[in-house]
Amino acid sequence: MSETKDTTLTAEREKRRGLMAFLHGNRVFRSLFRHGLPDTNRNRALATFSNFFLHVQPVKVRLRAIKFTQTFYLGGLSLVCFSVLTITGILLMFYYHPSVPRAYEDMKDLQFVVSSGTFLRNLHRWSAHVMVALVFLHMVRVFFAGAYKPPREFNWVLGVILFVLTVLLSYTGYLLPWDQLAYWAVTVGANMAKAVPVMGEDIRFLMLGGTEVGENALIRFYVLHCVVLPLVLTVVIALHLWRVRKDGGLHLPPLKGGEGNQ
Numbered sequence: 001m002s003e004t005k006d007t008t009l010t011a012e013r014e015k016r017r018g019l020m021a022f023l024h025g026n027r028v029f030r031s032l033f034r035h036g037l038p039d040t041n042r043n044r045a046l047a048t049f050s051n052f053f054l055h056v057q058p059v060k061v062r063l064r065a066i067k068f069t070q071t072f073y074l075g076g077l078s079l080v081c082f083s084v085l086t087i088t089g090i091l092l093m094f095y096y097h098p099s100v101p102r103a104y105e106d107m108k109d110l111q112f113v114v115s116s117g118t119f120l121r122n123l124h125r126w127s128a129h130v131m132v133a134l135v136f137l138h139m140v141r142v143f144f145a146g147a148y149k150p151p152r153e154f155n156w157v158l159g160v161i162l163f164v165l166t167v168l169l170s171y172t173g174y175l176l177p178w179d180q181l182a183y184w185a186v187t188v189g190a191n192m193a194k195a196v197p198v199m200g201e202d203i204r205f206l207m208l209g210g211t212e213v214g215e216n217a218l219i220r221f222y223v224l225h226c227v228v229l230p231l232v233l234t235v236v237i238a239l240h241l242w243r244v245r246k247d248g249g250l251h252l253p254p255l256k257g258g259e260g261n262q
Ligand code: HEM
Pocket: 071, 073, 074, 075, 076, 078, 079, 082, 135, 136, 138, 139, 142, 145, 147, 148, 152, 155, 156, 157, 158, 159, 160, 162, 163, 166, 237, 240, 244, 249, 250, 251, 252
């Protein structure tokens, strides 16, 4: 009885292997993927190195590195927020005109006319608030884990740039609704810039494209918020993640008693 079962199992396995060999050995598959099934260490390495999307990931990950309490997933969650912001931001751009007579009206239309407009706007707004908090907490986590020390100093510097970019994105987005809150927040920010010694006036002029918060300031903030800053942030995030991998994965504290580094 058990012999018959074994023979059936072996035949089943052979059949599956034959099917896999056919699927992975044919010319179409081979023209797309240059390696076999990722069932050996060599094939796993080839699968990761030759795939553009997997390339950022290491071939092997230590179990401790993916434990929730190791990172609280703060870096990854910041990335999720940035993706949500990019998608909702593009959708908002379909409705919004960066001009003084239209900007506020467009926000009201989004709220009362566009279907799911309030949801879209709130999703963008809340993700922005959450992202600032997450990036800050991620920075705090990295600091207390001592992960800024060599060989990760360069990634810490990239991180500081990311933090500044995140705050700038948040600030430039503030003006776009063109309501009282936006107008006065940017007035306060521009006046703070004016307090910089020697070049304060020039910085304020550069920020606003003039001497007061008006049409020129709105278009400057719009271009920075929707094009320049997101593009720079995307490039720096790519560099940041590449560095995490090049620095040998996440920083892990040594285990007590010299146990295996799993
Ligand atoms: C847009 C903002 C950011 C994104 C999307 C991001 C993303 C990530 C991700 C996914 C990781 C790996 C997993 C983790 O540690 O949670 C990481 C690690 C790291 N991040 Fe960030 N990060 C951002 C901002 C920052 C900031 C503001 C700093 C510090 C100033 C920073 C410094 C680091 C360092 C040093 C590591 C390596 C940590 C280790 O080896 O344990 N990052 N980041």
